[in-house]
Each structure stands twice: as structure tokens, then as C-alpha cells.
Amino acid sequence: MKKHLLLLFGAVALAFSVAADSPKRELRATWLASVSNIDWPKSTETAAQQQASLIEILDGMQAARMNVVYLQVRPMCDALYQSAYEPWSQFLTGTRGKDPGYDPLAFAIGEAHKRGMELYAWINPYRYESVKNMHGADDPIRKNHPEWLLEYSSSYILDPGNPEVASYLVDVLRDIITHYNVDGLIFDDYFYPYEGTTNEDAYSQGLYKPAGKNVGDWRRESVNKLIADIYSMIQETKPTVKFGIGPFGIWGGPQSVATAYGIDYLNTSGGTSAYSQLYCDGVAWLKEKSIDFISPQCYWPSFNTKPWGYKTLVPWWAGVAEVMERHFYSSMRVSTMPQSGPQRKSILQRLHMTENEYNSLSMVERSVAATAAQGTEECGFEVDMNRSTDLLGAPGHVFFNTTQFFSYGLADYLAEEKFTQPALTPLMSWKTPQTLPEITEITLSGNTLSWRADGADETMRYAIYYVPSRVAYNSATYEKSAYLQRVTWETSADVSSCTQSGYYFVVTAIDAAGNESEPYIKTPSGIQAVETDALTIYGVPGAVCISAPEATMVSIHTIAGQLMHEVQVEPGTTEVALPAGFYLVNGQKIIVQ
CATH class of the missing domain: 2.60.40.3080 (Immunoglobulin-like)
Structure with missing residues (x-):
């Protein structure tokens, strides 16, 4: 059976062998989940084993030409870093509060930057326990601030309506960006719980909700204020840091609110509403300019014919992003094989299998075969749609989760078919540009290219191009990804793969917002800058x-x-x-x- 499945993978790869253009700028990321040890780390591993497994993940992402990793560092009011406020995460060692013997976030930042990838610290702001009392009675928040907690059927969250909680969360995030060179902060979809909120927050309603105020509006405004306060804190503390949120994909606001926001209304009745059920108004954050990007979880495939299917939802979010002048990076999950209908029939044809042959496979073999056939097709379609519907020159693709990204074969597929060249992250033109250093003393020693960039801070990174001499002085050469080799935070790089004759090495400096300097060309007669x-x-x-x-x-x-x-x-x-x-x-x- 193994041989048969290998042949299936090969047949599928040939079926999707046409490479698409690889833009110079787009975000390519995965959600790297630590909660319940989904992706990394494994609590049974030693510190050295955790570091080795993270390096393996980042090496794989680099090979797939990814440029951002969303690393979950605060899954349940805990920390995968040295926190001034919260205990070490139990997902590091199996025990909440136990020192893992190293600083996972600091290690991850360094290794990501070595490989030319930005690292965004993924924060769950409100989730406290996914199973009741899993942290124990003496956990600091439960012991010192029981009034901060909202109890649901099987979980606890921090109360979004309590201003003390908001102030505490701002402090937690300030601590991160002050002590770590993270490139961004990202929240996911956990706000008020999916099971719904009735009167669990009666305590804070009684204290903080204005009389006569609609409770739904008050809950949304409480969340919106936290987001705005965090954005203000970032601008005051370290404005180079990017801030975004990956909410539930269906916004679900009413037509009257869409009209007030100046966006097209998308009727998604029948689906879960982030707006009215989770009290999560992603469009408000974009309109208020309190986030730099939104990464909604568009987890319904292209063949889903509901109003929230990928073909409908992604163009709608792209249009919202254009109106609000902020970036939209779609969060994606490649669905499993459909169980009936024309889609299933066409997939079986690509697998060269009959219905009976497919049904004779074990469950594991079915999963492998289905993923090989349908996963890459759907993934490719979604990447193409993200690019074609982007209206700001800032497409983005974020895959959940990292383990499946590799096990489903998407990393290899994307590197071969879609991400055929490295890419810079999109330029955020609204962020204050930094002073870009002059590149000097570009030297080649063996396979190592090095240079100087006097005055650059820790957020500066560099792009390396390897360009035919005949087009090296044409500024248009640097508008595409054709000659881009890599990005690095260091002032040296291995260029052993650059062997063609008649080419020049070119280095540019790039600030945290994505502003790129003029190209500095290493020529036989010295370094020359291209005047655009x-x-x-x-x-x-x-x-x-x-x-x-x-x-x-x-x-x-x-x-x-x-x-x-x-x-x-x-x-x-x-x-x-x-x-x-x-x-x-x-x-x-x-x-x-």
C-alpha cells in the first residue's frame, strides 16, 4: 500500500505542476500552537530536544519560503517566556510554573531571524482555563483576583468587561515588547466563548455597564477599548511592532452597522456571528485603526456554497481591508476530502481510484490519499484567490496548524508551485519609517557575504539579491522577486548557492514596516548605490x-x-x-x- 500511495502523491504533484507568479511582497505564515502541545513544544521533551524540534520546524518553514511565524506564547494566562506577571506554561514541562531551563521565546526569535522570518508573539488575551480548575486553587489570578474570572460550563476566561483585566493585559503585553525583539503581536479568535454568554458577567455589568446600555454593545465596546489601549501602548513603547488579530472568519454584523462603517454588507445568517455571539467586531478595529492587519479564520473551503465559503468570504474581507486601508491576511485550513458529489468524483479520478478502491483503504490511508489529492488543490486555489482578490498589494496566507502544514505535504507543494521565490513582508505605509542605514564594505570571503550597516538597530533586516550585471543598475529589477535570494537580520549570509558568472551581489536595508533602501551593488570597482x-x-x-x-x-x-x-x-x-x-x-x- 505504501508504494501505491507514493504513486498517488506523484500523480497529484504532476496534476498541479504549473507554477504561479511569486510576488515580491506577501505574508506567508503558520500558526505555531503550543496549547495542548498541538505543534510545539512537546512537554515530554528536554530543553535541548525542544530547541532541536523548533529548529527542525523553522528549517522546514525556511525551505518552504515562509517569512513569518505566529508563535503561541501565552495560551492560558501563562508564558513561554520570562514573564514579570505570569507563570511558566505547563505546556513546556507538564507543570505550570516550572522553569523549562531556557527562554523559549528568546530562542525562537533568534532562530527565526537567522532564517529570514519575522516572529509574532501569539497571545490569547482572555482564556484562563479550558478545563475547570486545571490551574488549581492557588494560581495567582484565581487566588488574588477571583472577580476577574467568568465561569462557563467547562472553562474560565478573564472578564473582558472588567477594566482591571484590560489594564493587566496591557501590562502583560508591554512586558513582552519591552524585553523581546518580537516583530509583531497577534491575537486569535478567543474572546467571549463560542458557547454563548448570558449573565456570566453580571458582576462587571453591575459595576461598569452604563444604565440603559445594550449589553451586546457594552461587551463589544469593552473589547474594542482593550484593542485600542494595546495599540496605543505599542506606539508609545515600541512603535515598530505590528499588531493584528485573527478572529473567527464570519464577521456577522447587521446591515445597519455595515452601512455605518461604509462597507458592503454580507448576509451570513445561519452561521456563527463573531459580532453578536462572540462580541468581536473586527471591522471596528480596522475602522478605528487600532490594528495593523486582520487575519480572520476563513476555514470554509472553496466548494462550500454557503455565504461564508472561501469564494465569498475572502473577496469580502479584501474589500473591507481596502476601505479601511489596513492589511488582510487570510487564515486558512485545508479541508478534508468531501464525502459526496462532483468534487469527490473528480478527486477519485485524479487518484486513479474507483469508489471501491478508496473505500478499501484504512482510515489512515484514506486521510493520506485525500490530503494528497484534495489538499494541494484546495491550498493552491486559496493562495491564488488571496492574491487575485488583494487590493492593496499586500496579500497574505496563514496556515493552521503548523503540524498539518508539513504532514499534509503543503510545505513542499507551496515551495514548488506557489512560493517559488522568497518574499518580503508587505509594506505598512502608515507606520513611521525608520532611518535606513547606508550599506558599506560589502565583502565576499569564501561563501560568506558580509557588510556593514552602521547605526542599525535590532529591528533592521537586510535583503540579498544576486543580479545579472546588465540589469543591476535598473531600479525596476528590484521591484520583483526574481533575483531575491534571502532576508536576514544579521550582517552576513551564506551565499554558496549563488554561482552564476556575470552576476553582482546586491544588499538592501529594510526597516520593520517594510521600507527598503536603495540597492547597494558590490562591483569589482567598489560599492555603488542605484539611484532610482x-x-x-x-x-x-x-x-x-x-x-x-x-x-x-x-x-x-x-x-x-x-x-x-x-x-x-x-x-x-x-x-x-x-x-x-x-x-x-x-x-x-x-x-x-
């Missing part, structure tokens, strides 16, 4: 190349002053064939070999 608004002229074997930002008249004379050519070059790079020799091109001395 100037005429660039250089000689190549048998020709002179002229890169112009706009249509320009160019005259070419011999060194003795005889006019050879007078041509109008169009925007971009124009090549004029010439015999070897010295020439004056618009007065600039050029050598043609």
Missing part, C-alpha cells in the same frame, strides 16, 4: 545599457567627439549595440568591452 530617479548608463559586452525612469533623449559620441547615435529611450532599460571601445553617453565616459 536618475539616468543609469553602463557598458556590457558589445553594448551600452541605459536605464531611464522616463522617456529621455540620449546622445552617444566617440571619445573624439564624433556623434554615433542619438536615440530616445523609453522607461526601463534600453540596450544599444556598439563595438568595443570608449564612448561618451550624455557626457558620461563608458567602456564597452
Whole structure:
């Protein structure tokens, strides 16, 4: 059976072998879940084993050309980092409060940055216990602030309506961004519980809800205020940090609210409503500019014909993001094989199997076969849709969860078919740009390229390009990903894969918001910066190349002053064939070999 399944994987890979364009800028991430040890770490592992397994995960993500990891560092009012407020997570050692022997967040940041990936600290703001009393009676919050807790049928959460809780959460997050070089903070979908809230928050209603105020509006406003307070704290403390939320995918607000927000109304009646059931108003956060991006969990596949199916939900969120001028990065989960209908029949055809052959497989074998056939197709469709519906030049793809991302074969599929080149994360133009350092002393020693970037802080990162010399001085060359090799936070990199002759190494500096410096080119005669608004002229074997930002008249004379050519070059790079020799091109001395 193993041999048969390998053949199935091969057949499916061939069926989806057409590579798509790989944008220079897009977010590519996975949710790396620590809760219940879903992805990482495993509590039975030693510190060294946990570190080794994280490196293996990050190596796999780098090979798939991912550029962001959402690492869950506070799953249940606990910490996968040295917290001034909360105990070590039980998901590190099996015991809440037990020191794991190293700092997981600091280690993860360093290893992610080595591999050119941003790391966002994934926070669950309100979840306290998923099973009642799992933290014990002496846990600090339960012991010192029982009034902060809301009790539900099988769980406890921190009370979103209690201002003391909000103040505490702001302090917890300030502690993280003050002591760790995280690139972002991200919340997921856990706000008020999915089971619904009736009168569990009667205590805080009595103290804090204005008389006559609709309870749903009060709950949403309490959450909205926390989000706004966190964003303000970030701007005051470390404004380079990005802040986003990955809520339940169906917004579900009424038409009157959509109209007031200035967005198209999407009727999703019949589905769970984040707005009215979870008191989670993602559109309000975008409108109030209290988040930098939204990453809603669009977990319904393309063949779902409900109003919240992928084909409907993603274009709607993209439109909302455009109106609000903030980024939308779709959170995705590749669904399992459908059990009936045309989709199932077409998948069986791609597997070269009959219904009886499929039914004869074990449950494990069915899962493998279904994932191989339908998983990559659906994944590819969703990536393409994210790109095609993006209206801001900032597409994004976030996969839940990381374990399935690898076990379903999506990492290899994406690297081969969709993420064929590295990508920079999207530019956030509303964030204050940092001063970009000048790149100097670019040197190549063996397979190591190194450079200096005096004055750069810990948030600065660098892009390395390997560019044919004939287009190295054309600013348009750097608008696409074709020659982008990697991103790193260090001032050196292994470039052993760059072996073509006639190419130049080029380095740029990139700030936390995504602003990129002019390219600095390592040439035989030294380092040259590409001026994007100037005429660039250089000689190549048998020709002179002229890169112009706009249509320009160019005259070419011999060194003795005889006019050879007078041509109008169009925007971009124009090549004029010439015999070897010295020439004056618009007065600039050029050598043609």
C-alpha cells in the first residue's frame, strides 16, 4: 500500500505542476500552537530536544519560503517566556510554573531571524482555563483576583468587561515588547466563548455597564477599548511592532452597522456571528485603526456554497481591508476530502481510484490519499484567490496548524508551485519609517557575504539579491522577486548557492514596516548605490545599457567627439549595440568591452 500511495502523491504533484507568479511582497505564515502541545513544544521533551524540534520546524518553514511565524506564547494566562506577571506554561514541562531551563521565546526569535522570518508573539488575551480548575486553587489570578474570572460550563476566561483585566493585559503585553525583539503581536479568535454568554458577567455589568446600555454593545465596546489601549501602548513603547488579530472568519454584523462603517454588507445568517455571539467586531478595529492587519479564520473551503465559503468570504474581507486601508491576511485550513458529489468524483479520478478502491483503504490511508489529492488543490486555489482578490498589494496566507502544514505535504507543494521565490513582508505605509542605514564594505570571503550597516538597530533586516550585471543598475529589477535570494537580520549570509558568472551581489536595508533602501551593488570597482530617479548608463559586452525612469533623449559620441547615435529611450532599460571601445553617453565616459 505504501508504494501505491507514493504513486498517488506523484500523480497529484504532476496534476498541479504549473507554477504561479511569486510576488515580491506577501505574508506567508503558520500558526505555531503550543496549547495542548498541538505543534510545539512537546512537554515530554528536554530543553535541548525542544530547541532541536523548533529548529527542525523553522528549517522546514525556511525551505518552504515562509517569512513569518505566529508563535503561541501565552495560551492560558501563562508564558513561554520570562514573564514579570505570569507563570511558566505547563505546556513546556507538564507543570505550570516550572522553569523549562531556557527562554523559549528568546530562542525562537533568534532562530527565526537567522532564517529570514519575522516572529509574532501569539497571545490569547482572555482564556484562563479550558478545563475547570486545571490551574488549581492557588494560581495567582484565581487566588488574588477571583472577580476577574467568568465561569462557563467547562472553562474560565478573564472578564473582558472588567477594566482591571484590560489594564493587566496591557501590562502583560508591554512586558513582552519591552524585553523581546518580537516583530509583531497577534491575537486569535478567543474572546467571549463560542458557547454563548448570558449573565456570566453580571458582576462587571453591575459595576461598569452604563444604565440603559445594550449589553451586546457594552461587551463589544469593552473589547474594542482593550484593542485600542494595546495599540496605543505599542506606539508609545515600541512603535515598530505590528499588531493584528485573527478572529473567527464570519464577521456577522447587521446591515445597519455595515452601512455605518461604509462597507458592503454580507448576509451570513445561519452561521456563527463573531459580532453578536462572540462580541468581536473586527471591522471596528480596522475602522478605528487600532490594528495593523486582520487575519480572520476563513476555514470554509472553496466548494462550500454557503455565504461564508472561501469564494465569498475572502473577496469580502479584501474589500473591507481596502476601505479601511489596513492589511488582510487570510487564515486558512485545508479541508478534508468531501464525502459526496462532483468534487469527490473528480478527486477519485485524479487518484486513479474507483469508489471501491478508496473505500478499501484504512482510515489512515484514506486521510493520506485525500490530503494528497484534495489538499494541494484546495491550498493552491486559496493562495491564488488571496492574491487575485488583494487590493492593496499586500496579500497574505496563514496556515493552521503548523503540524498539518508539513504532514499534509503543503510545505513542499507551496515551495514548488506557489512560493517559488522568497518574499518580503508587505509594506505598512502608515507606520513611521525608520532611518535606513547606508550599506558599506560589502565583502565576499569564501561563501560568506558580509557588510556593514552602521547605526542599525535590532529591528533592521537586510535583503540579498544576486543580479545579472546588465540589469543591476535598473531600479525596476528590484521591484520583483526574481533575483531575491534571502532576508536576514544579521550582517552576513551564506551565499554558496549563488554561482552564476556575470552576476553582482546586491544588499538592501529594510526597516520593520517594510521600507527598503536603495540597492547597494558590490562591483569589482567598489560599492555603488542605484539611484532610482536618475539616468543609469553602463557598458556590457558589445553594448551600452541605459536605464531611464522616463522617456529621455540620449546622445552617444566617440571619445573624439564624433556623434554615433542619438536615440530616445523609453522607461526601463534600453540596450544599444556598439563595438568595443570608449564612448561618451550624455557626457558620461563608458567602456564597452
